[in-house]
Amino acid sequence: MVRSTNSRRPATLASLAAELGVSRTTVSNAYNRPDQLSPELRKRVLDTARRLGYPGPDPVARSLRTRKAGAVGLLLTENLSYAFRDPAAVGFLEGLALACEDADHGLLLIPANPEHEDVASVHSAGVDGFVVYSVPDDDPHLAAVMERPVPTVICDQPSLSDIDRVGIDDGAAIKDLARHLIELGHRKIGVVCMRLARLRNDGPASPERQSRANFHVQRARLTALSEAFAEIGVDWEQVPVIERFDHTTESGGSAAAQLMELDPEITAIICTSDILALGALSEVRRQGRRVPQDITITGFDGIDDAERVGLTTVRQPVLEKGRAAGRLLLDAAESSGKPREVLLETQLVTGSTAGSPRSVEERWFGP
Amino acid sequence: MVRSTNSRRPATLASLAAELGVSRTTVSNAYNRPDQLSPELRKRVLDTARRLGYPGPDPVARSLRTRKAGAVGLLLTENLSYAFRDPAAVGFLEGLALACEDADHGLLLIPANPEHEDVASVHSAGVDGFVVYSVPDDDPHLAAVMERPVPTVICDQPSLSDIDRVGIDDGAAIKDLARHLIELGHRKIGVVCMRLARLRNDGPASPERQSRANFHVQRARLTALSEAFAEIGVDWEQVPVIERFDHTTESGGSAAAQLMELDPEITAIICTSDILALGALSEVRRQGRRVPQDITITGFDGIDDAERVGLTTVRQPVLEKGRAAGRLLLDAAESSGKPREVLLETQLVTGSTAGSPRSVEERWFGP
DNA sequence: TGCGGGAACCGTAACGGTTCAGTAGGTCTG
DNA sequence: CAGACCTACTGAACCGTTACGGTTCCCGCA
Numbered sequence: 001m002v003r004s005t006n007s008r009r010p011a012t013l014a015s016l017a018a019e020l021g022v023s024r025t026t027v028s029n030a031y032n033r034p035d036q037l038s039p040e041l042r043k044r045v046l047d048t049a050r051r052l053g054y055p056g057p058d059p060v061a062r063s064l065r066t067r068k069a070g071a072v073g074l075l076l077t078e079n080l081s082y083a084f085r086d087p088a089a090v091g092f093l094e095g096l097a098l099a100c101e102d103a104d105h106g107l108l109l110i111p112a113n114p115e116h117e118d119v120a121s122v123h124s125a126g127v128d129g130f131v132v133y134s135v136p137d138d139d140p141h142l143a144a145v146m147e148r149p150v151p152t153v154i155c156d157q158p159s160l161s162d163i164d165r166v167g168i169d170d171g172a173a174i175k176d177l178a179r180h181l182i183e184l185g186h187r188k189i190g191v192v193c194m195r196l197a198r199l200r201n202d203g204p205a206s207p208e209r210q211s212r213a214n215f216h217v218q219r220a221r222l223t224a225l226s227e228a229f230a231e232i233g234v235d236w237e238q239v240p241v242i243e244r245f246d247h248t249t250e251s252g253g254s255a256a257a258q259l260m261e262l263d264p265e266i267t268a269i270i271c272t273s274d275i276l277a278l279g280a281l282s283e284v285r286r287q288g289r290r291v292p293q294d295i296t297i298t299g300f301d302g303i304d305d306a307e308r309v310g311l312t313t314v315r316q317p318v319l320e321k322g323r324a325a326g327r328l329l330l331d332a333a334e335s336s337g338k339p340r341e342v343l344l345e346t347q348l349v350t351g352s353t354a355g356s357p358r359s360v361e362e363r364w365f366g367p
Numbered sequence: 368m369v370r371s372t373n374s375r376r377p378a379t380l381a382s383l384a385a386e387l388g389v390s391r392t393t394v395s396n397a398y399n400r401p402d403q404l405s406p407e408l409r410k411r412v413l414d415t416a417r418r419l420g421y422p423g424p425d426p427v428a429r430s431l432r433t434r435k436a437g438a439v440g441l442l443l444t445e446n447l448s449y450a451f452r453d454p455a456a457v458g459f460l461e462g463l464a465l466a467c468e469d470a471d472h473g474l475l476l477i478p479a480n481p482e483h484e485d486v487a488s489v490h491s492a493g494v495d496g497f498v499v500y501s502v503p504d505d506d507p508h509l510a511a512v513m514e515r516p517v518p519t520v521i522c523d524q525p526s527l528s529d530i531d532r533v534g535i536d537d538g539a540a541i542k543d544l545a546r547h548l549i550e551l552g553h554r555k556i557g558v559v560c561m562r563l564a565r566l567r568n569d570g571p572a573s574p575e576r577q578s579r580a581n582f583h584v585q586r587a588r589l590t591a592l593s594e595a596f597a598e599i600g601v602d603w604e605q606v607p608v609i610e611r612f613d614h615t616t617e618s619g620g621s622a623a624a625q626l627m628e629l630d631p632e633i634t635a636i637i638c639t640s641d642i643l644a645l646g647a648l649s650e651v652r653r654q655g656r657r658v659p660q661d662i663t664i665t666g667f668d669g670i671d672d673a674e675r676v677g678l679t680t681v682r683q684p685v686l687e688k689g690r691a692a693g694r695l696l697l698d699a700a701e702s703s704g705k706p707r708e709v710l711l712e713t714q715l716v717t718g719s720t721a722g723s724p725r726s727v728e729e730r731w732f733g734p
Numbered sequence: 735t736g737c738g739g740g741a742a743c744c745g746t747a748a749c750g751g752t753t754c755a756g757t758a759g760g761t762c763t764g
Numbered sequence: 765c766a767g768a769c770c771t772a773c774t775g776a777a778c779c780g781t782t783a784c785g786g787t788t789c790c791c792g793c794a
Contacts, residue, residue: 010516012750023774028752037772055514059491060431061750064779069427070491071475080468084451084461094451100478101447106492107476108438111468124426124437125473126493147422149377379780390744395782404742428780431749 011054020048031057063126071106072096072329073127075145077114077135086247086275087303089133091318092155096131098319099326112141114198119144129329131155136198136214153329155321156217166325166342170217171224173314173346174272177298178228180312180348181268184356186296187234190259190266191225191241192252192276193218202251203258205243207236221272221300240266244276252279253286256297260287267296267357274299274306274313281309281353292355302349312354315347378421387415398424430493438473439463439696440494442512444481444502453614453642454670456500458685459522463498465686466693479508481565486511496696498522503565503581520696522688523584533692533709537584538591540681540713541639544665545595547679547715548635551723553663554601557626557633558592558608559619559643560585569618570625572610574603588639588667607633611643619646620653623664627654634663634724641666641673641680648676648720659722669716679721682714 017024022041029036030045037045049056063069074096076083083089093107100107105128111121112135122144129151135142137157145152146161153164181189196205196213205213207226213219226236240262244251255276256269269284271277277299281291289295299306302315324342384391389408396403397412404412416423430436441463443450450456460474467474472495478488479502489511496518502509504524512519513528520531548556563572563580572580574593580586593603607629611618622643623636636651638644644666648658656662666673669682691709 013752014750024751025753025775026773029773032752041772053514055511055516056490057752058431058750060427060436060493061779062491062752063493064425064427064431064750064781065752067779069493070488071493073473080464080474081461084457084464090451090457094448097447097451097476100476101480104478104488106440106478106488107447109464109467109474109476111471111473113468121437121471121473123423124429126427126430126436126438147420149422380782381780391781392745392783393743396743399782402741408742424782425780428749429782431751431780432782434749 011049011052013054013057016045016049016052016054019052020045028057060126069126069128070104071108071127072100072326073108073110073122073125073130073145074133075110075112075122075130075135075141076133077112077139077141079113080109080111082247083109087305088273088275088301088318091303092133092322092325095319095322095324096326097322099323099330103326103330105330110141114139122148129153131325131329132157133325134215134217137216138214139198151329153325155325158216158220162339164328164340166321166328166344168316168321168344168346170220171227173316173348174221174224174270174300175228176348177270177300177312177314178225180350181270181296181298181354182228182232184296184354186268186357187232188263188266188357189229189234189239189268189270190263191222191239191270191272192255192259192280193222193241193243193272194247194276195245196243200245201243202245203243204262205241209243210241218272225270247273247275249275249279249282252276252281253283254279256280256283257287260284260295268354269295269297271297271299274301274303274311277311277313277353278305278309281311291353293358296354296357298354302347306351307349310352311349312351313349315349317344317346320344378416378419380421380424383412383416383419383421386419387412395424427493436493436495437471438475438494439467439693440475440477440489440492440497440512441500442477442479442489442497442502442508443500444479444506444508446480447476447478449614450476454672455640455642455668455685458670459500459689459692462686462689462691463693464689466690466697470693470697472697477508481506482567489515496520498692498696499524500692501582501584504583505581506565518696520692522692525583525587529706531695531707533688533695533711535683535688535711535713537587538594540683540715541588541591541637541667542595543713543715544637544667544679544681545592547717548637548663548665548721549595549599551663551721553635553724554599555630555633555724556596556601556606556635556637557630558589558606558637558639559622559626559647560589560608560610560639561614561643562612563610567612568610569612570610571629572608576610577608585639592637614640614642616642616646616649619643619648620650621646623647623650624654627651627662635721636662636664638664638666641668641670641678644678644680644720645672645676648678658720660725663721663724665721669714673718674716677719678716679718680716682716684711684713687711 013027014024017027030042108127110125117140119141122141130145132154134156156167196218210222242255242259244255269280277297281297299311299313306313380394381391384394394412397409464474475494477492484507486508489508497512499521501523523534563585577589609622609626611622636647644664648664666678666680673680
């Protein structure tokens with residue numbers, strides 16, 4: 001593109017000062033501390049600036065000196081576009097954006113390809129702090145963030161390191177859901193979950209793999225599920241858990257199919273996200289089964305589409321989570337010493353996709 | 368939060384160099400030009416860095432020196448959270464994010480409150496370029512962006528200034544839609560449009576206000592509509608146009624209500640966005656009218672929800688638009704002198720919300 | 735033995751600001 | 765009329781890095 005007023009080199013504060021015959025300090029003050037110079041001189045500075053096409057103090061140079069960037073970095077180990085594709089992520093981002101806006105900060109989305117070890121993007125992010133959203137605990141990008149000498153807030157992660165954190169009680173939330181299903185009479189269930197580790201794995205996840213999962217949220221939910229069902233004597237080793245790397249409805253569908261093939265006896269499919277559940281729902285119906293008469297399906301998150309179709313799920317306040325993360329990061333009352341923690345409330349949503357399992361006779365011969 | 372290894376002051380490249388007894392250049396090279404020093408020394412540098420808790424070259428300082436920020440700024444004159452609430456904006460962002468990702472750049476969302484004159488956020492954005500999305504042509508933030516000596520791409524804006532631009536042919540697109548309605552037999556129509564200027568105005572927009580609109584997209588669409596209907600002898604002065612400041616379904620609903628009250632004779636409501644159209648659709652149905660038997664409703668954008676309900680609309684490739692904007696900005700082949708322009712294709716989607724108007728008799732006494 | 739050339743490292747000057755401790759000159763106070 | 769105090773401005777240090785143009789040293793080769 002072409003610029004209208006362009007001399008060889010763009011004007012700087014120093015060149016402006018020279019032109020005016022004043023010191024750089026004075027020009028700087030004209031922008032930052034109007035009370036430090038006479039109104040006339042200030043006007044003269046600003047006018048000359050306009051004439052020379054000086055756009056005001058360079059943000060980067062200022063940032064270097066003041067040690068403030070006026071921006072918050074968001075790290076989510078996913079393709080950047082995922083942030084806009086997943087409704088829960090979008091909600092989180094909206095909340096985070098609100099908090100940033102309130103504090104007059106920009107929001108920098110940092111590209112961090114999950115299959116890539118390159119952390120240069122983290123190193124080159126000029127930000128005042130990081131929000132880390134849903135990354136595996138062994139992620140190199142996360143490690144790189146931790147090295148940076150700026151405050152950091154982490155979401156949906158265990159509090160293993162001494163870092164401020166925002167999250168929900170994943171375990172308690174999904175236990176409520178599990179007990180709901182147990183009350184309805186479900187004993188033979190199957191689970192569809194999101195990726196458990198950085199390496200792609202699509203298929204059954206052994207109990208060992210489950211407990212070693214690097215994604216805290218998934219691990220917590222699976223553990224809680226196993227506990228809830230252990231309470232009524234269900235052997236978790238026998239419960240099929242299907243993992244999917246990509247978080248899409250297609251994944252949910254194929255996982256549900258795999259689950260039903262693996263064990264046709266299951267009466268309920270518990271999905272660890274609504275997206276997966278919506279996919280499972282379509283697949284199950286495509287196969288001609290009715291929900292919830294023939295099979296029960298549940299999700300997690302409480303996204304709009306889930307509500308629309310009446311999915312039985314757990315609603316978590318994604319927007320609030322984003323906002324809380326931003327607030328925590330930008331709050332001046334920071335650095336109280338101990339890491340702070342915000343736990344948000346969740347809510348069991350009993351929709352129309354969960355019902356009592358029919359007896360085997362009913363299933364085969366009708367009610 | 369607490370940092371594990373924290374001496375009084377964080378280590379810098381210089382302190383590292385001093386500790387090692389080498390020059391700053393060498394330390395810098397250890398990070399940026401591994402081929403410039405022996406592998407042994409490099410290892411020693413990196414080891415010492417780890418020991419001292421030096422997180423690598425400061426991004427801001429580096430950015431000042433190299434004149435690169437590794438980020439693209441996005442200006443959209445809306446509350447930041449709007450970017451995540453409006454599906455068309457989300458699609459655009461997704462595309463833009465894809466382009467940024469490909470080029471290993473971050474994406475900085477710049478807060479720019481539309482009702483606020485404060486452009487400091489633009490001045491303090493450390494970015495290599497700007498993408499401007501859907502802002503009024505008299506917006507001070509836009510002016511501030513133009514002052515910054517970095518490349519800029521503008522979306523959905525006339526090519527008044529010599530700036531790279533991405534967009535669609537709004538006029539042609541909506542004319543197709545208009546002709547479709549005309550063929551169906553509509554002569555008495557009403558229009559619901561998005562905000563036309565920076566100052567809030569909810570209600571009828573006079574032809575004069577329409578032609579003076581500061582939002583190019585809206586102006587272009589309204590102008591094209593007036594031309595299309597003028598061709599068949601409809602006096603645009605008589606066509607009610609209702610403007611809404613907030614871009615929500617609620618706005619669409621109330622605008623539709625206002626429109627029908629203003630002129631109960633209209634047989635079609637043309638909305639300049641799907642969001643507005645979806646709101647209008649609910650409102651019309653709430654009032655007990657059937658679509659399209661009693662009234663026709665059309666939108667613009669082609670968002671998912673529109674497709675879901677079978678809205679007659681114009682589909683525009685929002686994701687592609689974002690991607691094209693990003694590509695244009697980051698393309699090295701830039702600065703060819705003349706401003707570049709990318710015009711994307713649109714497509715008329717004939718859904719189920721547009722039909723032939725019934726005669727007045729039919730309307731009152733049934734078919 | 736002399737010399738060209740590459741590998742490894744260094745010194746200095748930016749990059750474009752902000753900050754803080756002055757200082758010159760004028761006004762106010764007792 | 766001395767001293768305190770204020771207003772308006774200045775000089776120099778500093779923020780942490782990279783770019784540029786060396787210098788030194790050693791090796792191979794004629």
